[in-house]
Amino acid sequence: xxxxxxxxxxxxxxxxxxxxxxxxxxxxxxxxxxxxxxxxxxxxxxxxxxxxxxxxxxxxxxxxxxxxxxxxxxxxxxxxxxxxxxxxxxxxxxxxxxxxxxxxxxxxxxxxxxxxxxxxxxxxxxxxxxxxxxxxxxxxxxxxxxxxxxxxxxxxxxxxxxxxxxxxxxxxxxxxxxxxxxxxxxxxxxxxxxxxxxxxxxxxxxxxxxxxxxxxxxxxxxxxxxxxxxxxxxxxxxxxxxxxxxxxxxxxxxxxxxxxxxxxxxxxxxxxxxxxxxxxxxxxxxxxxxxxxxxxxxxxxxxxxxxxxxxxxxxxxxxxxxxxxxxxxxxxxxxxxxxxxxxxxxxxxxxxxxxxxxxxxxxxxxxxxxxxxxxxxxxxxxxxxxxxxxxxxxxxxxxxxxxxxxxxxxxxxxxxxxxxxxxxxxxxxxxxxxxxxxxxxxxxxxxxxxxxxxxxxxxxxxxxxxxxxxxxxxxxxxxxxxxxxxxxxxxxxxxxxxxxxxxxxxxxxxxxxxxxxxxxxxxxxxxxxxxxxxxxxxxxxxxxxxxxxxxxxxxxxxxxxxxxxxxxxxxxxxxxxxxxxxxxxxxxxxxxxxxxxxxxxxxxxxxxxxxxxxxxxxxxxxxxxxxxxxxxxxxxxxxxxxxxxxxxxxxxxxxxxxxxxx
Numbered sequence: 001x002x003x004x005x006x007x008x009x010x011x012x013x014x015x016x017x018x019x020x021x022x023x024x025x026x027x028x029x030x031x032x033x034x035x036x037x038x039x040x041x042x043x044x045x046x047x048x049x050x051x052x053x054x055x056x057x058x059x060x061x062x063x064x065x066x067x068x069x070x071x072x073x074x075x076x077x078x079x080x081x082x083x084x085x086x087x088x089x090x091x092x093x094x095x096x097x098x099x100x101x102x103x104x105x106x107x108x109x110x111x112x113x114x115x116x117x118x119x120x121x122x123x124x125x126x127x128x129x130x131x132x133x134x135x136x137x138x139x140x141x142x143x144x145x146x147x148x149x150x151x152x153x154x155x156x157x158x159x160x161x162x163x164x165x166x167x168x169x170x171x172x173x174x175x176x177x178x179x180x181x182x183x184x185x186x187x188x189x190x191x192x193x194x195x196x197x198x199x200x201x202x203x204x205x206x207x208x209x210x211x212x213x214x215x216x217x218x219x220x221x222x223x224x225x226x227x228x229x230x231x232x233x234x235x236x237x238x239x240x241x242x243x244x245x246x247x248x249x250x251x252x253x254x255x256x257x258x259x260x261x262x263x264x265x266x267x268x269x270x271x272x273x274x275x276x277x278x279x280x281x282x283x284x285x286x287x288x289x290x291x292x293x294x295x296x297x298x299x300x301x302x303x304x305x306x307x308x309x310x311x312x313x314x315x316x317x318x319x320x321x322x323x324x325x326x327x328x329x330x331x332x333x334x335x336x337x338x339x340x341x342x343x344x345x346x347x348x349x350x351x352x353x354x355x356x357x358x359x360x361x362x363x364x365x366x367x368x369x370x371x372x373x374x375x376x377x378x379x380x381x382x383x384x385x386x387x388x389x390x391x392x393x394x395x396x397x398x399x400x401x402x403x404x405x406x407x408x409x410x411x412x413x414x415x416x417x418x419x420x421x422x423x424x425x426x427x428x429x430x431x432x433x434x435x436x437x438x439x440x441x442x443x444x445x446x447x448x449x450x451x452x453x454x455x456x457x458x459x460x461x462x463x464x465x466x467x468x469x470x471x472x473x474x475x476x477x478x479x480x481x482x483x484x485x486x487x488x489x490x491x492x493x494x495x496x497x498x499x500x501x502x503x504x505x506x507x508x509x510x511x512x513x514x515x516x517x518x519x520x521x522x523x524x525x526x527x528x529x530x531x532x533x534x535x536x537x538x539x540x541x542x543x544x545x546x547x548x549x550x551x552x553x554x555x556x557x558x559x560x561x562x563x564x565x566x567x568x569x570x571x572x573x574x575x576x577x578x579x580x581x582x583x584x585x586x587x588x589x590x591x592x593x594x595x596x597x598x599x600x601x602x603x604x605x606x607x608x609x610x611x612x613x614x615x616x617x618x619x620x621x622x623x624x625x626x627x628x629x630x631x632x633x634x635x636x637x638x639x640x641x642x643x644x645x646x647x648x649x650x651x652x653x654x655x656x657x658x659x660x661x662x
Contacts, residue, residue, distance in 0.1 A: 013408075014447040015415065017424040021397070025310050025444020033445040033455070040458040041484075047458070048075075048487065051303050055338070056084035058268035061295070065485060070492075070505040072485040074296035079268040082275065082298050083159045086337040087122060090115040094313075095340040102316065102365055103148050106195035106348025107230030113148055115340070118155075121148075121251075123263045125156035128250040130259035132219045134187055136161035136267065139277065141185035141217070143176055143207055145169045145194030146347045149223050149247060150323050151333055153189045154276075158294075159266045163274040165289070168324030169194055169201065170621065173209035175287075179279050182287050183494055184216040191223035191247075193235035197352045200226060204237040223247040271295025277494045278326055280432050288503075289494030290326075290432050298334060300436035300488025304457060305335030308426050309369055310398060310443050318344035319371040319400075320358070326432040327402055330488075331371060335436070350376060355383040359391035370418070371400035375560075375625055377410045382559030382582055385417055393418060398443055401427045403625060405528050407550040411450035429453040429528050431514065433504065435488030438462065439526050451550070452525045459486045464520045469508045472519070479532060480518040481511040545628075548609070551602040552577060555595060557585040562618055562626050563609070566635040574610040576635040578618055578657070587614035611635070619653045630654060 022028050027036065040047040045064040052061075052075070061078030090096060100118040103111045113121070134140060140157045142164055144150040150166070157164035167179050180188070190207045193200040204222055211217050220243055226235035239246075255263070275297055277289040309317060317336055321327035336343045344367055350358050358380075361367065380388070399419050401411070406427055415425055424443035430436060439462065441447070441454035448454065456462050464478040465471055472478030489512070493500040507513040518528045530546035545563040552561035560580040565573035579595065581587055592612045599607050619627045634657050 013450055015424070015450070016447045017444055018422065021424060022444045024312070025442075026307055027442045027445040030446050033442055037456065037458055041461055044459060048299065051458070052299050054085070054306075055295075055299055055302060056080060056089050058084075061271060065487075067485050069510065070501050072296075072489060072491065073272050074485075074487045075271040075299070078271040078295055080271065080295060080298075081159065081161075081266045081268050082294055082334070083122065083155055083266065085298060085302070086155065086158075086334060087115065087119040090340050091119060093340070098340065099316075099342040100337060101148050101151065101343055101345050103345040104347065104361060104365070105147075105230055106198075106346075106352060109229035111148060111229070118148075118152070118337075121152045122155045122159060124251045124255075125152050126159040126263035126266070127255035127259045128221070128253065129156055129160055129162065129187065130262045131253070131255055132187055132221075132245075132250070134160055134162050136269070137274075138162045138187070139183045139185040140164045140187045140189065141176075141180050141183070142166045142189045143169060143171075143203060144189055144191050144223065145201070145203070145225070146322060146345060147191070147194075147223065147225060148345065149191075150189075151345070153221075154323070154329075154333055155337075156263075158275060160262060161267060161269045161273060163276055163291075165277040165279065166324050166329070167279070168322060169203060170322075170324075173206040176207065177210035177214050178287050179289070180210065180214040180217060182279070182289055183277050185214075186216060186218055188217050188220045189223070189247075190220060191225045192237050193226045195225075195230070195348055197349050200233070200235055202235065204235070208238060208240075218243070220244045221247055221250055269294055272491070276329065278329065278432055288499070289496075290490045291492050291494050292435055292488070293491050296487035296489070297435050298338060300459075300486065301330045301335035302338040304437040304488075305331060305339050305341070307442055308428065308437055308440050308457070309371070309400065311336075311339050311341050311369075315341060315368045315397075316344055316366055316395075317341050317369040317371075318346075318362070318367045319402075320346070320350070320373070320376065321371075321402070326435070327371075330436055331402075350379075351383070355380070355387040356390060359388045359393060362393055362396065363391040366395040368395050369398045369400070370396060371402060373403035373625070374401055374406040374410050375404065375620065377401070377406070377414050378553065378560045380418075381410065381413050382580060384583060388417055393420065396420075396423050399423045399425045401425060402430075405429075405453070405530055405546055405550075406451065407553050408450035409550075409554050415450075424448065427453045429516075429526070433490040434482075434486070435490065438482070438486075439528070449525055452521070452527050454525055456526075462526065463511070464518050464526070465508065465511075469511070474520060474522050477517055477519045477529065479508065480514045480516045480526070480528060481508055482514065483511050547603060548575065548577060548599065548607060551599050551607075552579060552595060554602065555598045557581055557591065558595070560618055560626075562628055562631055564628055564632045564635050566632065566637075568610075575607070576611045576613065576631075577609040578613050578615050578631055580615055580618060613657070615653075615657055617653050617656075619657070631657075 057080050059079040061075035063076040066073040096116050099112050100115045101113045140162050142153050190203050192204050272293045275294045279287045279289050319331045426440050428437045429439040438460045439453045461483040517532050548563035549561045559582045562578045568574035596608045619630045
């Protein structure tokens, strides 16, 4: 990392939580955090035995871990049914009548499910699944929107021991087909349609297209969403006799005695029984199905939710991710419900019908914890402070960031405008493969540094290493690795153990290679700069695209930026920056010169982009991530888009960018 950005990021801005927050926190000092983290590494069996007490075990575990690289088995000897922890245990406590899910649909309809009601619906769904022929080990695909029934379907699968594969509702029929075929799912959950920006996403139609080439599916359960609780619209669908059944009909049918018994008194499964397969997005070729098992994953999700979000009775917690991604699995469903939390769930877009939607939801429902993505934060910055300023956000007490590195400017805006300067921010780094949060700052124990994802979570032993695996000096960039196994880690890739080893354990022998670049400062704080693949070699200089983007966004005229490389015969890679300006700023040659000079000042002359291209908006997925793969194609002059674009929020963005030639 160059001297310019290094000095900017090393400004001594250390944000400490208030004494009031710290006084009520689960971990109240850096010394307490350090002691707990040390024990989690030096005496993990004792540490995790204590932390796993809140998980309901049918048979206690006897051995913490059996590790033979790359195969891990955690909590050996233990058996459990995950839904005992997420549902049943709450029925004998005050949580029985507490809201488990507070849901708002995009049209404005609202539903609340208490823990008692959620348990009842999960039992009904599990019984219906059992009568459809689902047995332990069968895979079930879920292709739905952000509705309570998606959560119910996931928990019903877990209750029966049927590994689920949630497939993001923005994926195309082809992507759905490939994922179903890879795991050979037996049953598919879907819905007639889903709301998105006032339009209907025809999920059942796309599912039918996928199933024309997915022979493993025997039954399809279809939720009727359109016209229910919102505008009276119909979404006519084709129901295939003998295969398709409406959700309400399946759950209304009187279950067989055997199915009802399995649902009401579910079986206990080995701690290593598969829980879910989640396919990573954005890759080409064969889908990569990350497999997580029951015991270790649940313990990791539970403990990290409890400590990182410092949950208290009375909190309304809102993770804005889609359930189709791992963030939704761990921090909408399994982690929060295992803790007895009340979870906000929202169906639609963050700016529909306007940019006040998120802030309106917070005000009306009294959300106290908000966990969202830096890309969304930067989009809110561009929209203008007037939107959040028009709402009462005083119910918020804690903010979180997830999904990609957050630049210091976005962090500061989030803290000042959304948090009112009073809310701690927990920036979090983790992956689909890690299952739960790996790096963060516990909100009552540790100060935050804007731009840094913080310190290792309990049980996490990370290092920043050079190409040869040797530790990188403090302050110098390198590859982020994990040095020992942890409970929530992925066990393998579905049906492809060799690929699992080659991808994660072979690049740097003996350790898990995250694929990310990072540095660690003199205080031990980690600064993740993004994928190693996003480090460019420009005329002999190694430049991280995240570094360029952070420098650009630090300019007061810039709302968002994305930097990519394109092949260059002379320099190896040429740097192209796509920039979205704040309202009122003029996109002209003078602005390009200003931004180039700004990068030169912040990083160095060698980092000046070869091109700066202005854009009204950048190509993003529906979950808010910038699709840099598409920007690389545009920068390279490609006239056609390759690969899957079904998760792209607005296809017209690509046409506009291609039309904006230098």
